[in-house]
Amino acid sequence: MKLPTDVVKMYKEVHGWVGILSGLCLFIAFYAGALTMFELPLQRWASSPPALAPAPSLDRTPELVAKAIAAHPEAAKGYEIHLRTDAAHPARMSWTVRDPEDHHGGGTTHYAALAPDGALQVVTQGPSQVAQLIDVLHQQVGLPFDHEISMPIMGGIALLYMIAIVSGLVVLLPSLVSDLFALRIGRNVKRMWLDLHNVLGLFSLPFHIIMALTAVVFAFHDQFYDAQGMAFGGGERGGRPAMAAPAEGPPPATLTPAQIVARVREQAPGFTPQTLVYGRGGGGLPALRVQGSDDRYGVRAPSYGMAGVDPQTGAITATDYMPGMQDGWSATITSFFALHFGNFGGATIRWAYFLLGLAGAFLFYTGNLLWVESRRRKERKGGAVDQTRATRILGALTVGVPLGCVAGISVTLAAAKLLGGHASYGMHSAIYYALFLLATFWALVRGAARAGVELSVLGAVAMLCVPLASLIAGAAWYDAPALMLVDGVALLLALALLWSARAARHRARTGPRDSVWSDRRESPLGAPDATPVAGEA
Structure with a gap:
């Protein structure tokens, strides 16, 4: 041409x-x-082996949650149930007490398990944070x-x-x-x-x-959605799914983690739940988000998709981030993330x-x-x-x-x-x-x-x-x-x-003596060289 x-x-x-x-x-x-x-x-390579007892079965997890909340009431505000435990997820249950001075959104994370005699074990030594640092360097180009x-x-x-x-x-x-x-x-x-x-x-x-x-989309994510809101009205559609919870009436009994996993798998057969994230929804009622993956689809986060789930019935109520169940807009947004993260x-x-x-x-x-x-x-x-x-x-x-x-x-x-x-x-x-x-x-x-x-x-x-x-x-x-x-x-x-x-x-x-990469006549920064010799690089 x-x-x-x-x-x-x-x-x-x-x-x-x-x-x-x-x-x-x-x-x-x-x-x-x-x-x-x-x-x-x-993260698993860098993290020391778990110091806790082996994770209890999902059937015993409600017992673990009850004992942890009784000993640490702050955990009731929000905690996670890890369906797979390893060095990166060393316990069945964990919760984080946020530090307002931590600009990376961190805090102290507590990990809970049950000893062989049924006693509660809680430690704060978790997986290494070096992988998080590498990710931040990537996101912020080293700044x-x-x-x-x-x-x-x-x-x-x-x-x-x-x-x-x-x-x-x-x-x-x-x-x-x-x-x-x-x-x-x-x-x-x-x-x-x-x-x-x-x-x-x-x-x-x-x-x-x-x-x-x-990268441009990620960098100006908030500005794009602000412009969208000004042009078309409505809030941001790209945020994390709200944890679903009924807004009225007395809270009925919630399903156990094992029941939640079974109900999610019934509704999304190809989806593999990894983490149950419990919190508080409307009116302070229990709320739940299920994180997991589906090899058939790209996902919004680097390694998982997520869905809002009713903790009382196990019904999936929010699918903006749920692989395979998204509408056209959400699937389009997810494709940007999947292409960048390579998580497909x-x-x-x-x-x-x-x-x-x-x-x-x-x-x-x-x-x-x-x-x-x-x-x-x-x-x-x-x-x-x-x-x-x-x-x-x-x-x-x-x-x-x-x-x-x-x-x-x-x-x-x-x-x-x-x-x-x-x-x-x-x-x-x-x-x-x-x-x-x-x-x-x-x-x-x-x-x-x-x-x-x-x-x-x-x-x-x-x-x-x-x-x-x-x-x-x-x-x-x-x-x-x-x-x-x-x-x-x-x-x-x-x-x-x-x-x-x-x-x-x-x-x-x-190499050529006049090259920047030549040591044959190199002098300190900015100082003149002793013997000028011309040459091609």
């Missing part, structure tokens, strides 16, 4: 600037987002601000992301046929990175369009999204590499012999931010297993940001070439901490052999980082 040269040049400039402005944040979002494809297995501040910024980055997709496609169109399967590996490293960037971008284009569009199609789709997420992170990394080298070439053509301070800083950030993210997530994952219930969300956040900021600062001080080698090694060592933590914790930690995949993937990523360190070292020693 033939396009005017000036049009292609303009779109190339747009693609480069938009990419460099959003690429570092998008790397964090895609890398953390790839890990959230297996958020529940990660350490409150959710209300981070989400609009994330929306702006998503809009830049969409512009980068369109402009990149326009730039690639003139050479689409000749460069479609081109991957020229040789002495021209910049050409090799460009080919790899183009191939990754083109073949994952539908995935990136989906991510960009759905089972393990095959989750692995595909995991690999596409890692490839997306690598796409932004290579894009930044190319932009920095292109900027340096323009500086040389303009007569600048020395690398400018701006180029050095951009090069250092291109190395420090991605590798700091990788190292920070790896170390805080390992800490989750070693510290167990002693590691709070705040502690995990502190570990991550300490490693992230340290790596970024190190890159700025050492320069892109040296830091590229050193931080790749740091990332590999941090990644190896994950299987090392498993060895220290011992085999008794696992509640499923499949969780060993966490350690296996960490080993593979560590090997990839070691290979990256070797390649970066070779590039620093033998």
Whole structure:
């Protein structure tokens, strides 16, 4: 396809600037987002084995609930019954006492069980919160601000992301046929990175369009519904389903959890209930929401759909979030969430999204590499012999931010297993940001070439901490052999980082001396080089 040269040049400039402005944040979002494809297995991997007695049967659950509410009256306001217990859900019953100072909506969660003699057991040590941190990093593109501040910024980055997709496609169109399967590996490293960037971008284009569009919807979710309400009237249809409860009359006896599960399965045969969420509805009467999944449909939340259920009769009364029972509007909204979360199609789709997420992170990394080298070439053509301070800083950030993210997530994952219930969300956040900021600062001080080698090694060592933590914790930690995949993937990523360190070292020693990635004449940030030597990147 033939396009005017000036049009292609303009779109190339747009693609480069938009990419460099959003690429570092998008790397964090895609890398953390790839890990959230297996958020529940990660949480189970990082969580210590339950310290409570085995969960009582569903038939004995009413006894557990009665004893827990008698000892802890605050639980009556709202509690959950977990139909499947494991390290991530260590007890049949749990409830959370909210902390108004916790901006992440957390608090103290209590877990209850019955001892062999029937006595009540209550503990507050639950599953690790490291998976929640990774999810927040994904949602907020790594920004350490409150959710209300981070989400609009994330929306702006998503809009830049969409512009980068369109402009990149326009730039690639003139050479689409000749460069479609081109991957020229040789002495021209910049050409090799460009080919790899183009191939990754083109073949994952539908995935990136989906991510960009759905991210904008998530970021401006409230604004969209406010506009809808102003234009058409009515409240928000996208909120969580209200927990169904009769509004009048004395409360009749509620069904037992076992009866609720049986009634839901009768009405929705393909739906597998996972959690019963009890609360208070109209007039303070008992209310119930059932969370679960149906492999035939995508769901609204990352791993479950939900329905409002009458706790007295077991009848499903709210289906806006219920897979297979939604109206057209609700099903359309759910499709946005399902496409973003990859929660349809089972393990095959989750692995595909995991690999596409890692490839997306690598796409932004290579894009930044190319932009920095292109900027340096323009500086040389303009007569600048020395690398400018701006180029050095951009090069250092291109190395420090991605590798700091990788190292920070790896170390805080390992800490989750070693510290167990002693590691709070705040502690995990502190570990991550300490490693992230340290790596970024190190890159700025050492320069892109040296830091590229050193931080790749740091990332590999941090990644190896994950299987090392498993060895220290011992085999008794696992509640499923499949969780060993966490350690296996960490080993593979560590090997990839070691290979990256070797390649970066070779590039620093033998590459063009005028390159941003060359260590042969690199000086501190902003300082002039000793011996100007021109050369092509």
